[in-house]
Amino acid sequence: MSPILLAIIIVTLIGFVCAAVLAVASHFMSVPVNETEAKVRECLPGANCGACGFTGCDGYAKALAEVPGTKTNLCVPGADAVAKKIAEVMGVEAEDVIEQVAFVRCSGDCFNRSERHIYKGIDSCAAAQMLYGGSGMCTQGCIGLGDCQKVCTQNAICIENGIAHVDTRKCLGCGLCAKACPNHLIELFPDVRRVVVVCSNHEKGAVVRGKCKAGCLGCGLCVRNCEQGAISLVNNLAVIDYDKCVGCGKCEEKCPVHAIKFADFSGGHRF
Amino acid sequence: METYKLLLKIIMTSVLVNNYVLSKFLGICPFLGVSKKLDQASGMGIAVIFVMLIATAATWPIQTYLLDPNGMGYLQTIVFILVIAALVQFVEIVLKKFLPSLHKSLGVYLPLITTNCAVLGVTINNITDGYNFLESMVSSLGCGLGFLLAMVIFAGVRERMEEADPPKAFRGIPITLAAASIVSMAFYGFGGIVTSLFGE
Incomplete structure (x- = not known):
C-alpha cells in the first residue's frame, strides 16, 4: 500500500x-439542561454583552433559572420586549427596563485640543494611553483611536475629527464601550435625559484652557443661570443633578466653551 | 533501586532544569494570562498536570504501536493534536457528568489547555527522548509540576507587582514581561543540580 494512502487512512481512522x-459520550453523558433555563435563553438576544452583570446570556439564563429572586429586567440590549418575554416564561410580573445610552464625555476633537506628542504605535487607545496618557495635552480626554468603536456590536460609534461619537439612535446601552475606554470617558445614562456635560477634566480652569478649547473651565456660569439649582461644581467640573433638572437647556446657551450639550439622546430601543 | 533513581532524576530534570515555561518557553500564554491570582494560577497548574498525564497516556501507545510500526512517525504532530483535542473534550464531558464540582473549579481552563503548546511539547519530547511508558508518565508529571511551580511562583511575583509603582511607561505588560525574564534567569541557577546529584 502506498505510504500516502496509509497516512491518510491512519489520520482519518x-x-x-x-x-x-x-x-457517543455527549449523547450518553449529557447533563440535562434546566427547562426554564433553555426557554429563558431563547428569549435573550445573545449579544453576550454582560450588561446584566452575568457572564453572557447563558450565565444570565442560568441565574434566572436557578437563583430565585434574580431580576428579570437586567437585559439592557433586549429592553422591555425581552423583559416581558422572560417574565412570561418565569411566571412573574414584568418590570420596566430603564433604557440606557452611552455617551462620550469629551468634546476635545482635533480643532479644540492641543497635541503634546505624535503617537506612532499600535492603533489602540489602551496602548496610547500607557505612553504618558495619550498624545493630547489633556490626559483625561478622548484619545480617538477607537477602542470603543472596535467593541461596539451595533456600529453605533464613529471616530470623527479624532474623537469618538456615539450615535444614540443605534446605541442599545450594553456598556461594552464604557469598559473598553481606558480613560473611562464613556458613561451610560437613562436616555430620557436631555442635558449632558461633555468634559471630564477636573483640573483648574486656566490649566484646562491651555490644553483644550472645549474643556469645562469651572466658571460657574451654568450654576448661576440654572433656575432649578440643579448644577453644582465638583472638582472644577459642572455636575448636573438629574433629579432637579427639567431639561430647559439654558445651561447650554450660557456655557462659554459649549461643554454642556442639550439634545435628544433617545436610544436605539425607541426606533 | 536503579529504576527509582532514574525516575527521580527524570522528575527533578523536568521540574527544575528543563522547566517547560521558564527554560523551554512553552505554555507562555497561560503563564502570562492566568497568573494574576494565586488560586487561578494553581487551578490552571493542576488542570495542566491532569491533561499532560492523560495526553501522554493516550499518545505514547499511538506513537509506539500505531505510527512507528507503519513508518508513519512524521504524522506525530497532526495525530497528537487531534488526539489531545478530542481527549480533553471527552474528559470535559465526563467531568461535567460525574464530577461537576471539579468541572466547575477547573472551569474555563480545561478547554483552554486543549491547544496549549506545553501539552503537545511534553508528548512529543517524551517520544524524542526515547522514554518507555512509565518514564513518559513520570516525565509528564514532572513537567506538569514544573508548570504548576512556575505559575505559583510567578503569581506571587505578580501579586507583589500589583502593589509596586513602576514608571508609567512600564506599567502592565512591560513590567510583567521583565519580571518573567528575571524569574526565568533565576531558574537557570538549577542548571547543574541534577548532574551533581545523580551523576551523568
Whole structure:
C-alpha cells in the first residue's frame, strides 16, 4: 500500500474514532439542561454583552433559572420586549427596563485640543494611553483611536475629527464601550435625559484652557443661570443633578466653551 | 533501586532544569494570562498536570504501536493534536457528568489547555527522548509540576507587582514581561543540580 494512502487512512481512522467517542459520550453523558433555563435563553438576544452583570446570556439564563429572586429586567440590549418575554416564561410580573445610552464625555476633537506628542504605535487607545496618557495635552480626554468603536456590536460609534461619537439612535446601552475606554470617558445614562456635560477634566480652569478649547473651565456660569439649582461644581467640573433638572437647556446657551450639550439622546430601543 | 533513581532524576530534570515555561518557553500564554491570582494560577497548574498525564497516556501507545510500526512517525504532530483535542473534550464531558464540582473549579481552563503548546511539547519530547511508558508518565508529571511551580511562583511575583509603582511607561505588560525574564534567569541557577546529584 502506498505510504500516502496509509497516512491518510491512519489520520482519518483516528479522526473517526475520536468523533465517534465524542458523539457517543455527549449523547450518553449529557447533563440535562434546566427547562426554564433553555426557554429563558431563547428569549435573550445573545449579544453576550454582560450588561446584566452575568457572564453572557447563558450565565444570565442560568441565574434566572436557578437563583430565585434574580431580576428579570437586567437585559439592557433586549429592553422591555425581552423583559416581558422572560417574565412570561418565569411566571412573574414584568418590570420596566430603564433604557440606557452611552455617551462620550469629551468634546476635545482635533480643532479644540492641543497635541503634546505624535503617537506612532499600535492603533489602540489602551496602548496610547500607557505612553504618558495619550498624545493630547489633556490626559483625561478622548484619545480617538477607537477602542470603543472596535467593541461596539451595533456600529453605533464613529471616530470623527479624532474623537469618538456615539450615535444614540443605534446605541442599545450594553456598556461594552464604557469598559473598553481606558480613560473611562464613556458613561451610560437613562436616555430620557436631555442635558449632558461633555468634559471630564477636573483640573483648574486656566490649566484646562491651555490644553483644550472645549474643556469645562469651572466658571460657574451654568450654576448661576440654572433656575432649578440643579448644577453644582465638583472638582472644577459642572455636575448636573438629574433629579432637579427639567431639561430647559439654558445651561447650554450660557456655557462659554459649549461643554454642556442639550439634545435628544433617545436610544436605539425607541426606533 | 536503579529504576527509582532514574525516575527521580527524570522528575527533578523536568521540574527544575528543563522547566517547560521558564527554560523551554512553552505554555507562555497561560503563564502570562492566568497568573494574576494565586488560586487561578494553581487551578490552571493542576488542570495542566491532569491533561499532560492523560495526553501522554493516550499518545505514547499511538506513537509506539500505531505510527512507528507503519513508518508513519512524521504524522506525530497532526495525530497528537487531534488526539489531545478530542481527549480533553471527552474528559470535559465526563467531568461535567460525574464530577461537576471539579468541572466547575477547573472551569474555563480545561478547554483552554486543549491547544496549549506545553501539552503537545511534553508528548512529543517524551517520544524524542526515547522514554518507555512509565518514564513518559513520570516525565509528564514532572513537567506538569514544573508548570504548576512556575505559575505559583510567578503569581506571587505578580501579586507583589500589583502593589509596586513602576514608571508609567512600564506599567502592565512591560513590567510583567521583565519580571518573567528575571524569574526565568533565576531558574537557570538549577542548571547543574541534577548532574551533581545523580551523576551523568
